[in-house]
Amino acid sequence: MNRQWFLTGSIIAAGSSVLGQRVIDITGTGQGKIPISLAAYRTGSDSASRGFLAVLKADLNRSGYFRVTSSGAAVSVTGQARAGSQMKADIQVYKVAGRRRLLGKSYDASANAYRSLAHKAADDILYAVTGKKGMASAKIAMVGTPTGRKELYMADIDGKGIRQITKDRSIVVAPRWSPDGRNITYTSYKRGYPNVFITGRSRPISKHPGLNAMGTISPDGRTLAVILSKDGNPDLYLKNLLTGFTKRITKTRRGNEASPCWSPDGNHLVYVSDSSGRPHIYIVSKNGGTPKRISSSGTENISPDWGKNGLITWCSRIGGKYRIVVGNPVRRTSRVLETDWADYEDPRWAPDGRHIVCSRTSSYRSGIYLLDTLKDSPVALISGSGDWYSPAVSP
Incomplete structure (x- = not known):
């Protein structure tokens, strides 16, 4: 060391x-996190798409700016992830009040790269909602x-x-x-x-x-x-x-x-x-x-x-x-x-x-x-x- x-x-x-x-x-206390919901996000039965969603949720919680919740959300993430030989994920992010879209983006990579795909999506969501780098x-x-x-x-x-x-x-x-x-x-x-x-x-x-x-x-x-x-x-x-x-x-x-x-x-x-x-x-x-x-x-x-x-x-x-x-x-x-x-x-x-x-x-x-x-x-x-x-x- x-x-x-x-x-x-x-x-x-x-x-x-x-x-x-x-x-x-x-400055600040770390409080006042933005409640964000992924309850409407859909995945396939494959392990890659389900892993993508799990990593995405964990990344958003770890960012310090979000609190992933199933109710009372200020921001909603919708779309779907699916994987065969390739992993494809669509992300739509909305501000719940007024249903204003903040992000619409598609991602694709090999199925075994679902973690890096989720990391990229988490950073994009953070920037779209807060303007801050993830x-x-x-x-x-x-x-x-x-x-x-x-x-x-x-x-x-x-x-x-x-x-x-x-x-x-x-x-x-x-x-x-x-x-x-x-x-x-x-x-x-x-x-x-x-x-x-x-x-x-x-x-x-x-x-x-x-x-x-x-x-x-x-x-x-x-x-x-x-x-x-x-x-x-x-x-x-x-x-x-x-x-x-x-x-x-x-x-x-x-x-x-x-x-x-x-x-x-x-x-x-x-x-x-x-x-x-x-x-x-x-x-x-x-x-x-x-x-x-x-x-x-x-x-x-x-x-x-x-x-x-x-x-x-x-x-x-x-x-x-x-x-x-x-x-x-x-x-x-x-x-x-x-x-x-x-x-x-x-x-x-x-x-x-x-x-x-x-x-x-x-x-x-x-x-x-x-x-x-x-x-x-x-x-x-x-x-x-x-x-x-x-x-x-x-x-």
Whole structure:
């Protein structure tokens, strides 16, 4: 996990002005959900069409914006799903008052792809009714230990469809999605020392002498932010993925950097540095300059993620437990999410800008959980069959 990585001496870093950064505040209680009915939706007797409806209902409930009900609905979903060798689904969404149609769309795919079809339909329904982006179609990359070793896995954001990506038989850490959502960068020790790899390629994309870790690609897909120790302490570097040119961003004489993450516009990076004696969260310009510290509470602050909503989430050790913090880098404010007193770590924004996927550790076992920043109860996504941590969510 990131905290273990940091404590062994390879984390920390950054800061700079974030003027002009668009920030969407998250406020509210999670109450006042829209009652939505699927009672009139029809399926065939086949398992695929019935599975489609079950996944669709679960996605709408999990979105945080809807409450699926059979009576008193404000929104009604009608249509039918049927499957043979192909899966076909028609969706009609109406506002009950006035019978105004909000969405009319048809979907088709192979019958065994009914889950992805339902995820797409759920996101379309959410957008048609609320104008907000959904998360149902997103994927989670994560580190898991079902084989006894730390390997890279992938699953739908509801925790289903888990599949193993790497078979390095070594240690894999720090997965991050590419901005186009097609590949995952990760750090692997399969060659005996840490290098940064990307799925789809057998050779590392960063293999300088010493530490190569926590690589993450810029929003424009051109630059890799990575922690390197080739010049001494672990510092933050930027590497041009086309030319290979590498630029050093931080020069911390007494300390370590770790966990870089790009701002949505690609002009800044947030990262961790223990230059003050303890790990804290910093922001720095992609051009370098003086980092600015944005964390203050807790005995240590690690594992930041900068969402497209402009907000930064990170993990803070408070009262002996790891808690999830959401911070506004423009207003310089932050709040701690309400959770039980397990350890919550490795927070990553879902693409809806409302939910956070993270790891939860209790009684020495770790699983992947979904947190609602508007105070819905945490949802267990993946647990059992080993430990699961370090999630990353596709754009």
